[in-house]
Structure formats: structure tokens, C-alpha cells
Amino acid sequence: MPNVFPEIKNGFNFECTLCGDCCVGDQDVLLNWYDLYNMAQFLSYEHTGQLFTEQWIELVQDETQKVWRPKIRFKEKPFKFCPFLTNELDERNELKGYCQLHPRHKPLVCALAPVGCRYDAQTHNTQFILVPPTEDCPGMNRPKFNLLSDYLTGFEKALHFQAVFFEALERLKQHGLSTTQFREHLYSFGVASPFEQILATLIENLNQRFQINLTAEFPTEKV
Ligand code: SF4
Ligand code: SF4
Numbered sequence: 306m307p308n309v310f311p312e313i314k315n316g317f318n319f320e321c322t323l324c325g326d327c328c329v330g331d332q333d334v335l336l337n338w339y340d341l342y343n344m345a346q347f348l349s350y351e352h353t354g355q356l357f358t359e360q361w362i363e364l365v366q367d368e369t370q371k372v373w374r375p376k377i378r379f380k381e382k383p384f385k386f387c388p389f390l391t392n393e394l395d396e397r398n399e400l401k402g403y404c405q406l407h408p409r410h411k412p413l414v415c416a417l418a419p420v421g422c423r424y425d426a427q428t429h430n431t432q433f434i435l436v437p438p439t440e441d442c443p444g445m446n447r448p449k450f451n452l453l454s455d456y457l458t459g460f461e462k463a464l465h466f467q468a469v470f471f472e473a474l475e476r477l478k479q480h481g482l483s484t485t486q487f488r489e490h491l492y493s494f495g496v497a498s499p500f501e502q503i504l505a506t507l508i509e510n511l512n513q514r515f516q517i518n519l520t521a522e523f524p525t526e527k528v
Pocket of ligand 2: 327328334377387388389390391403404405406407411412415
């Protein structure tokens, strides 16, 4: 994620109007392990591999060009849109965009928007930055003030899982893995167990295979 977005110190003005614009067009909805787990559960799949074979997701290289990340595969016709977007007319006959994954299965990047996460691999901390969901997002700078601490309430676990995921990607950068290896060793797992168990198994397998010495409880340095 570019460094141009400002860090959120205390809070920010924002109120979503449900216009749905951030769910259409050239958006990259990047997913982490926990998002894959939630999406597979929402679709009643037993394995995240089905998200690939049924074409809900695809892999893209991140900006460092060293790791591959899953993202939602947008539909192309009649225009580009997220397959989980549904449009409905509200009581005022205005078209609203709703996310089928909301709230329990929604990807973290969507659930937190416009709060973006920038992971610092040196300190193991996540910095929260203000990322307008679209250039003209009508929700930005509305009068409603959101305290960052309130906004993040309820996402503690998901943020921790994401930090472990980002740390895994950091440690794998030097291994030059192929797309197939990423898909096979990081993004394909059964979803029948609680996520904590799945995470432990993923970590164990990655450590065995690539000696990255990852734990789910790596120390966090205060900045
Ligand atoms: S573009 Fe902004 S206002 Fe519209 S749905 Fe997305 S976050 Fe909400
Ligand atoms: S997952 Fe939901 S919120 Fe995210 S882009 Fe798709 S429809 Fe929009």
C-alpha cells in the first residue's frame, strides 16, 4: 500500500451512504487467511480450494512483486462488479448496494473501509491509515466523527489473524515461491475446524516446509 495515505491518530469523519461504488469497477479486494475461511463458510464449502475452482477468487502479485495474494474475482459483464454485491431500491426509490457477506463474513478490508491497515514488519505493528474507498466516495468527510478505537472494536481477533498473515508473507518474500506454491501451501485449507486450529496448522506446515520460524504470538514492539 503506498505511503501517501495519512495515519489516523484519533479518528476521522465518515459515514457510508451505501452507494455501492466501492464494490464496482477496478477495485482490488485483497483477502487474508481469515477472509478465505469466512468466505468458504458463507458459501458452505468444505475447503478454500473451491473458492479458486468456482472462480470466486484469483491470485495477484502484491506491489513488492514478491508474494501472491488472493483477491475477489469481479464479474466483468455487463460491467465490473463484486459477485457479493446486491442492489436494491430503498424506501425512497434510491438504488443501494448491499454486501451479501455483511456483517459476519465480510472481508476485513471492506469491513474496515475507509480504515486501511499498513503492516510494519520491523515492529510487527499495524498502522491505521485513511484510505478513501473510491476517489469520489460520498461517505468521506461527512459530519459523523468516528473514534478509531470505537471503529475497531470487535475486530481485534481479525486484526490479529491478519497481522500473523502479513508476517507470514514478509517471511516468505525471500523464498521466491511460485503462484502454484502460494495457492497450494498458503491458500488451500479445509474450513471444518475453528480458525485458530487452522491457523496453527498453516503455521506448522509453513515452518516445516520453508523454515520461516513463524508463531501466532510473535512479539509486538510498541512504537
Ligand atoms: S463508495 Fe463510500 S459511501 Fe459508497 S458504498 Fe463505498 S464506502 Fe460507502
Ligand atoms: S465483499 Fe462486499 S463490501 Fe467487499 S467489494 Fe464485495 S460486495 Fe463490496
